[in-house]
Amino acid sequence: MSSPATAYMINGFDPDTAGRLSPQEQDLIARRRQLLGPSYKLFYEHPVHVVRSKGVWLYDPAGNAYLDVYNNVPSVGHCHPRVVEAISKQAATLNSHTRYLHDSILKYSEDLLATFPAEIGNVMYTCTGSEAVDLALRISRYGTGGTGIIVTANAYHGLTSAVAEISPSMGPNVPLGQHVYVVDPPESYRDEGDLGALLAGRVAAAIRDMNRHGIKLAAFVADGIFSTDGILTEPAGFLKQTIDVVHAAGGLYIADEVQPGFGRTGTHWWGFQRHGIVPDIVVMGKPMGNGMPIAGITLKPEVLERFGADVRYFNTFGANTVSIAAAQAVLDVIKDERLMENAVTVGTYMVDGMRQLQDRYDAIGDVRGAGLFLAMEFVTDRKTRAHDGATSLRVVNALREKRILISASGSTGNVLKIRPPLPFRIEEADIFLKALDEVLAALR
Known part of the structure; x- marks a missing residue:
């Protein structure tokens, strides 16, 4: 029988079955558990x-x-030679933070923002996707004055304290925040009728319930391909009505592009573009640097204005020169190799x-x-x-x-x-x- 912690991770290895593995595998698993503790999980029945x-x-x-x-x-791709070369060359030249002037972060930011709609004009950098979502939540709450967040029923957005609170897929041992509301995403395979209206209605109902409890909406957060809700791709465009409902309530729309972003959907650079919408904040993760510790958010300048004027933001090695070199290489490879x-x-x-x-x-x-x-x-x-x-x-x-x-x-x-x-x-x-x-x- 799987342990309770394993049961809440899809495709997780059950350490109670380690005895059927090779001696070398058993030794690695035992050392891993001793050194890293029980929270670290492995994939597959046979790791x-x-x-x-x-x-x-x-x-x-x-x-x-x-x-x-x-x-x-x-x-x-793993160990892409252009990314490896960019990392190696920059690591041998300079690795520093964003409080010194350096052209590479500006060149990359210009190239990155060029892949977004014109309304999105600023970028801020972190080391991980979780940090990026955390920053997006801070900006949303500061700018709107609200505290309420709406997410989908099996969403995963990261693992800082604030972001784990909006990640229902983490399981019942990771409680949702008190001002976090959950809605079911629409499923083209099961739901009938206008899926856009269905989701927008669910979000509107959640907002009404928030207001009834004295909570103001700060943001709706969605991964545009619903990666952990079952990968819901159709029909493209069903998020249009939801963003209108969110804006009417004074909230912001945060698009989590950690999984569908950087051209993965093929027809667009970003998953939200399949739906014909322009989010207020877009979150990106480590695919930005092919696994290097670089992530970030892009956002509308008016969304950042108040937070940026009032709050000093600095991430010690977010967008360090080595990670920026990796990110530039990734962007160039996506374009050059089509x-x-x-x-x-x-x-x-x-x-x-x-x-x-x-x-x-x-x-x-x-x-x-x-x-x-x-x-x-x-x-x-x-x-x-x-x-x-x-x-x-x-x-x-x-x-x-x-x-x-x-x-x-x-x-x-x-x-x-x-x-x-x-x-x-x-x-x-x-x-x-x-x-x-x-x-x-x-x-x-």
Whole structure:
């Protein structure tokens, strides 16, 4: 039986089963637990031990290659040579903070802001996505005078104290903040009618309840692809009515782009752009630097005006020169290697292949995706559309044994979370689809 802490992490390793692993793996797990403590979790029933990486591949100590169909942080691929070179060159030249003048942060900021709508004109830097969300909350509350935050039912936005309080997916042992309200996101697979109106109505109801309790709305926070709510990609545009409701109530719209951002959806640089909206604040995470400690927010200048005038902000090594060099290289690689176009081409190919599998396996209720962010949802019955998290996790772990790495999403873990690095090619997609077919056939 899984421990309570493990039970609240989808696709988590149960340390009580370590005895069936090799002596070397048992030793590593025991040392890890002793040194890092019990809060650190591992993926998969059989944890993966990796020692090096390249492109879309990870390698274990024996040299076995694992196809990475999951990790979005190395957005342009593991150990991309241009990113490695940029980091190495800058580390050998200067690594310093933002209180000295330096051109590289200005050049990168200009290039980054050029990917956003014209209304968004300022950028602030942090080291992690959690810090970025934390900063966005501070600015929202300071500028609006409100304290209420609305998030979706299984959202994950980070792990500082303030941000864990708006992350329901952390489980019941991490309480939500007293002024945090939760709404269900709309599901194209289950909900009927106008999904935009449905979500906007739920947000409006939450705001009315807030007001009834003397709470003023500060912000609505959403990941535009609902990465932990089950990867909800359709229909594009359903967030338009919600942003209007939020603004009418005096709140701000915070778009969490840690997972869907930097071209992952293919058609747009940022997930919110698929919905035709302009958020007040946009949050980015470590895909910005391919895993280097750099993240940040972009925002409308009028949103920052009061906070910026009254509050001194400084993040000691947020946007340090080495991390900025990595971020610049990532942005350049996405453009130069046409990785957004690749996300559309390969993502479409993968969705088509997964839908062919859906025609053959009744356990697959739905297939959906945007660029290289894809979902396959399992159900116990296609008529009732009841969640089947057990089958989903069996597929995840069976693929791991074939050295294919993905994970799961949704409140019950019934959705395969398929999110490879952006250079993923048709050849790798075929490897994944073939292995997925074999696993589904074996589970039938």
